Amino acid sequence: MRLIIAKDYADVSRKAANIIAAQIQMKPDCVLGLATGSSPVGTYKELIAKYESGDLDFSQVKTVNLDEYVGLPKDHEQSYAYFMRKNLFDHVNINQKNCNIPNGMNLNADEECARYDAVINGFGGADLQLLGLGPNGHIGFNEPADAFIKGTNKVELTASTIDANQRFFAKREDVPTHAYTMGIGSIMKAKRVLLVCSGENKAQAVKDCFFGPINPRSPGSILLFHPDFTLVADEAALSLVKDQL
Numbered sequence: 001m002r003l004i005i006a007k008d009y010a011d012v013s014r015k016a017a018n019i020i021a022a023q024i025q026m027k028p029d030c031v032l033g034l035a036t037g038s039s040p041v042g043t044y045k046e047l048i049a050k051y052e053s054g055d056l057d058f059s060q061v062k063t064v065n066l067d068e069y070v071g072l073p074k075d076h077e078q079s080y081a082y083f084m085r086k087n088l089f090d091h092v093n094i095n096q097k098n099c100n101i102p103n104g105m106n107l108n109a110d111e112e113c114a115r116y117d118a119v120i121n122g123f124g125g126a127d128l129q130l131l132g133l134g135p136n137g138h139i140g141f142n143e144p145a146d147a148f149i150k151g152t153n154k155v156e157l158t159a160s161t162i163d164a165n166q167r168f169f170a171k172r173e174d175v176p177t178h179a180y181t182m183g184i185g186s187i188m189k190a191k192r193v194l195l196v197c198s199g200e201n202k203a204q205a206v207k208d209c210f211f212g213p214i215n216p217r218s219p220g221s222i223l224l225f226h227p228d229f230t231l232v233a234d235e236a237a238l239s240l241v242k243d244q245l
């Protein structure tokens with residue numbers, strides 16, 4: 001693991017955006033694995049600013065997103081398809097035909113998971129996969145479990161994840177209970193993995209995943225096995241491992 005210590009969320013975002021920008025510059029037709037949630041929003045803002053200043057060209061970039069809620073159409077304001085358009089795709093010159101997200105409206109889970117695995121495998125995995133970390137250590141929606149799941153799968157979200165995501169919905173009952181997520185095997189297939197993490201509410205997960213044993217109960221811990229894994233975390237997220245830095 002390569003650890004980049006940032007001061008705060010803004011600093012995490014700048015540092016992560018610089019790494020992604022370098023990836024796009026080195027390989028303009030690269031495949032980016034992308035995440036939603038609050039962690040990457042600042043990174044996306046920085047990337048948009050680089051595009052606007054003429055420093056980045058997304059015209060050949062292809063993307064595969066980590067996950068999508070089951071049952072939300074892509075125009076639903078809380079769908080991850082909508083999130084990606086609002087926070088990145090609509091603001092840069094990416095061809096949205098090259099942007100892949102699981103289809104939450106395909107209720108045939110076997111079919112949708114196989115389709116999405118074929119998309120990822122068709123690319124040979126992402127060149128760079130951007131991740132956030134759940135407060136329970138999840139990556140994508142791969143929740144703590146008895147084993148690491150390889151391919152795209154339909155998951156029942158844990159109470160902790162529903163609690164964490166409730167802030168985006170009018171009431172808890174509105175939060176979808178299931179999601180399609182890229183599997184851990186597909187995340188590990190990426191040539192480079194970049195995880196952005198900020199805030200004290202992530203400190204326990206950072207400690208469990210990256211400063212403890214590799215264990216499917218802390219799904220992010222598998223990244224310690226990845227040959228090119230970079231963690232960009234701020235001081236608050238690292239507050240429980242200060243003595244190990």
Ligand code: F6R
Pocket residue numbers: 034035036037038039040066067131132133134135138139140141
């Ligand atoms: C998002 C995703 C999730 C989030 C995680 C952290 O596509 O797959 O694993 O990265 O839940 O969420 P935030 O960033 O909102 O704290």
